[in-house]
Amino acid sequence: MRWMLPLLVLAMPIAAQAADPAEGRRLAEQWCASCHLIARGGPGPVTDAVPAFHVIAARPGRTEEAIATFLRTPHAGMPDHGLTLRQAQDLAAYVKAQGGAQ
Structure with missing residues (x-):
């Protein structure tokens, strides 16, 4: 029975790690800023x-998951x-963070 715990831990999806909006900003500055306004x-x-x-983030139904899939x-x-x-996921977390108060 003790051998099952390590197997369960290994079976956990890597995607469960929290997205990093700071890394998303770095990616946005590198790849997106020539076309999009990436920050107010x-x-x-x-x-x-x-x-x-911020416009993308404010659209109805635009969750981080939906943005990442897009x-x-x-x-x-x-x-x-x-x-x-x-x-x-990191880029989507950054985009979503831009939808805050104006």
Whole structure:
């Protein structure tokens, strides 16, 4: 019976770790800031053709999970950065954090 606990611990999903919004910001600065306004009052793109992160975060139903899934799903108009699940989760946590009070 004692041998079962280590097996259960190993079987826990790695994705259960908390997302890191600070790492998400670093990723956003690297990959997203040329098209999106990634923080209120921050530098942004020369066009408003794409939504700012705070606008994305405020949309109904935009949970961190929904944003992470969207980021990993190919879609027109956005480059495929080949994000890992962890990178998408970190970036989604940062995007969602931008939806706070104005």
